[in-house]
Amino acid sequence: MKRPDVSRASRLLLLGLVFVVLPALTIALVASRMDGEGSSAATLSSEGRGASPPQPLEADESYVRTVVLPSGDLRVTHWIESSATLVDIGLSLPAVTGAEGVEARNVRVLADGRRVSGSARITTVPASYPLLGARSVQVRYRLKGAVERSGASAPGRALALVTALDVTHEPPPQRVIHALLAPEVLSLACAPAVGDGAPEPCGALGPDGGWIVERAGPRVDDRVLAQVSLR
Numbered sequence: 601m602k603r604p605d606v607s608r609a610s611r612l613l614l615l616g617l618v619f620v621v622l623p624a625l626t627i628a629l630v631a632s633r634m635d636g637e638g639s640s641a642a643t644l645s646s647e648g649r650g651a652s653p654p655q656p657l658e659a660d661e662s663y664v665r666t667v668v669l670p671s672g673d674l675r676v677t678h679w680i681e682s683s684a685t686l687v688d689i690g691l692s693l694p695a696v697t698g699a700e701g702v703e704a705r706n707v708r709v710l711a712d713g714r715r716v717s718g719s720a721r722i723t724t725v726p727a728s729y730p731l732l733g734a735r736s737v738q739v740r741y742r743l744k745g746a747v748e749r750s751g752a753s754a755p756g757r758a759l760a761l762v763t764a765l766d767v768t769h770e771p772p773p774q775r776v777i778h779a780l781l782a783p784e785v786l787s788l789a790c791a792p793a794v795g796d797g798a799p800e801p802c803g804a805l806g807p808d809g810g811w812i813v814e815r816a817g818p819r820v821d822d823r824v825l826a827q828v829s830l831r
Contacts, residue, residue, distance in 0.1 A: 650710045650713065650738045650740070651677070651738075653679035654779065654808075655777075657679060657681040658681065658775075659681055659682065659683035659735075660681065660682060660683050660771060660772075660773050660774040660775070661681055661773060661774065661775045661776070661777070662678060662679065662680045662681070662767070662773040662775070662776045662777070663678070663679040663776075663777045663779070664676065664677070664678050664679075664763075664764050664776065664777070664778045664779070665677045665678075665679075665779045665781075666760075666763045666764055666778070666779070666780045666781070666824075666826075667781045667782070668747070668760060668780070668781065668782035668783070668826070668828050668830070670783060670830050670831075672746075672747040672749065672758060672830060673742055673743065673744055673746075673747075674742065674743035674746050674747070674760065674762075674763060675742055675743075676704075676739075676740070676741055676742070676743060676763075676764050676765070677738065677739070677740050678737075678738065678739040678740075678764070678767060679736075679737075679738055680736070680737040680738070680739070680767070680769070680773065681735065681736055682734075682735045682736075682737070682769070682771060683735075683771065684735070684771055685731075685733040685734065685735060686711075686731040686733070686734055686735065686737065686769050686770070687730070687731060687733070687770070688728050688729060688730050688731055688769070689709065689728070689729050689731055689737060689739070689767065689768070689769045690726055690727070690728050690729075690766075690767070690768040690769070691704070691707065691722055691726065691727050691728075691729070691739065691741075691765045691766070691767060692722065692726035692727070692765060692766045692768075693722060693723070693724070693726075693762070693765060693766070694762055694765070694766050694793070694823055696761050696762055696823070698748065698761055699745070699746060699761040699762045701745040702743060702744070702745045702746045702761075702762050703721065703722065703723045703743070703744055703745060704721065704722040704723075704741040704742065704743055704744075704765055705720070705721050705741065705742050705744060706720060706740070706741055706742050707719060707720050707721065707722060707727070707739070707740070707741040708720075708739070708740045708741070709729045709731075709737065709738070709739050710737065710738040710739075711729075711730075711731040711732050711734035711736075711737055712732075712734040712735065712736050712737075713736075714732070714734075716729050716730055716731065716732065717729070717730070718730075722741070722765065731769075737769075739765075739767065741765065743762065743763075743764075743765075746760055746761060746762040746763070747759070747760050747761075747828075747830075748760075748761060749830075755831075756829050756830050756831035757786070757827065757828070757829055757830075758827075758828055758829075758830055759825065759826070759827050759828075760825060760826040760827075760828060761825060762823075763778070763780060763823075763824045763825065763826055764778070764824070766793070766821075772820070773820060774816060774820065775814065775815070775816040775820065776814070776815050776816070776820050776821075777812065777813070777814050778803075778812070778813040778814075778815070778824045779806060779808075779810050779811070779812050779813075780803075780810055780811045780813075780824065780826050781808070781809065781810035781811075782810075782826070782828040782829070782830070783828070783829055783830055783831055784828060784829035784831070785810065785811045785826060785827075785828055786826075786827040786828060786829060787801065787826070787827045788801070788802055788803035788811050788813060788824060788825065788826050788827075789801055789802060789824070789825045789826075790802035790803075790813060790815065790819070790822040790823070790824055790825075791822060791823045791825065792819070792821075792822060792823070793821040793822060793823050794821075799825055802822075802824070803824075811826075
């Protein structure tokens, strides 16, 4: 009886495995790579686009949305539309007595949907970000230390001495809309950004339960203060 060719059988088995397993691995690898690239593209796309402003903006208008969190931190987003290309944008903390310990963290700047380089934290030193000739800009950050709690005399109540960073660019905005949301907004006041002018009541209840303030002309740079309840 002729003995079976073991080496030939082994080679045939090996070839069979190569032709069956290798294509399967190749397909799986390609699918995995396509899925990974799709996920990365989606992440970059969502990071680049950012959120749309709550309402359409005309040229040389800005919208500032401040959300007061129960922790006392403020989550702030600026949307800026310009009639001309912008070279850069400056961010700084307002010079407010009693708010020396305020800082902005997780600062992100998007210029025409593209994230630009710059400091992720702002304390006492202003920061500048290149805008690469953009016309639409979004700025996001988290303010810490901006809320002064009332203490035992009025539990849960607090005063936000700073509700947003000072933002500078050329050309400057002609109209700025401030929207402030909190567990409860008790009152708002507006004060001149420069000088010793006393704060005066401002704003009105908006459609989403927050308060809306519109400033233009010589008061476009007004600082907004808020008395809120964190409960």
